[in-house]
Amino acid sequence: AQTVTQSQPEMSVQEAETVTLSCTYDTSENNYYLFWYKQPPSRQMILVIRQEAYKQQNATENRFSVNFQKAAKSFSLKISDSQLGDTAMYFCAFDGGTSYGKLTFGQGTILTVHP
Amino acid sequence: DTEVTQTPKHLVMGMTNKKSLKCEQHMGHRAMYWYKQKAKKPPELMFVYSYEKLSINESVPSRFSPECPNSSLLNLHLHALQPEDSALYLCASSQQGLETQYFGPGTRLLVL
Numbered sequence: 431a432q433t434v435t436q437s438q439p440e441m442s443v444q445e446a447e448t449v450t451l452s453c454t455y456d457t458s459e460n461n462y463y464l465f466w467y468k469q470p471p472s473r474q475m476i477l478v479i480r481q482e483a484y485k486q487q488n489a490t491e492n493r494f495s496v497n498f499q500k501a502a503k504s505f506s507l508k509i510s511d512s513q514l515g516d517t518a519m520y521f522c523a524f525d526g527g528t529s530y531g532k533l534t535f536g537q538g539t540i541l542t543v544h545p
Numbered sequence: 546d547t548e549v550t551q552t553p554k555h556l557v558m559g560m561t562n563k564k565s566l567k568c569e570q571h572m573g574h575r576a577m578y579w580y581k582q583k584a585k586k587p588p589e590l591m592f593v594y595s596y597e598k599l600s601i602n603e604s605v606p607s608r609f610s611p612e613c614p615n616s617s618l619l620n621l622h623l624h625a626l627q628p629e630d631s632a633l634y635l636c637a638s639s640q641q642g643l644e645t646q647y648f649g650p651g652t653r654l655l656v657l
Contacts, residue, residue: 465645473633475588475648521587525646531576531639532601533646535587 462526568636
């Protein structure tokens with residue numbers, strides 16, 4: 431069974447600074463996807479970024495980028511130029527192999543951006 | 546358009562009531578999901594429909610009954626719920642498995 435671990439229950443950052451959220455996972459599969467989802471206080475879950483395991487290049491979406499280390503099974507999210515609207519719960523998630531179509535979520539990291 | 550809609554937004558029900566949650570997507574996705582989420586916790590998968598057939602049931606109590614009338618619509622029928630069933634119920638859809646899941650805003654359910 432796959433597991434996803436987010437070791438930082440809460441983090442805070444000043445506006446305009448950079449913050450990195452950690453995620454590690456455990457799987458024996460070779461073909462899988464990794465995701466970061468954001469859930470603001472309004473509670474709608476929004477996709478932040480997606481990484482296919484077969485791609486060596488790290489995914490980037492505007493201010494959001496990942497550091498995907500396949501051998502180390504690590505998938506961290508970097509948020510640059512943090513904005514107040516980035517305040518949310520962030521979930522790392524895994525989809526692949528025998529859990530095809532079944533997302534495995536980490537416990538989440540609450541990120542607070544301070545003005 | 547990556548919109549998944551859910552109705553109602555809020556629902557309060559007694560333990561003897563019968564109610565239904567509705568989820569709709571018009572993205573042509575063939576997989577749809579129901580999740581239950583408690584406060585400050587990750588979503589827990591309940592059911593997966595693939596091509597309108599139930600493909601995963603995560604040992605959910607029978608007081609929750611899913612239905613997929615067509616490829617765009619997913620219902621969750623509720624009957625004889627318990628107070629511990631109070632939670633945010635999220636619907637999601639994806640093109641198929643191993644693709645990005647898009648979530649709806651959820652229905653916040655309170656069972657009295």
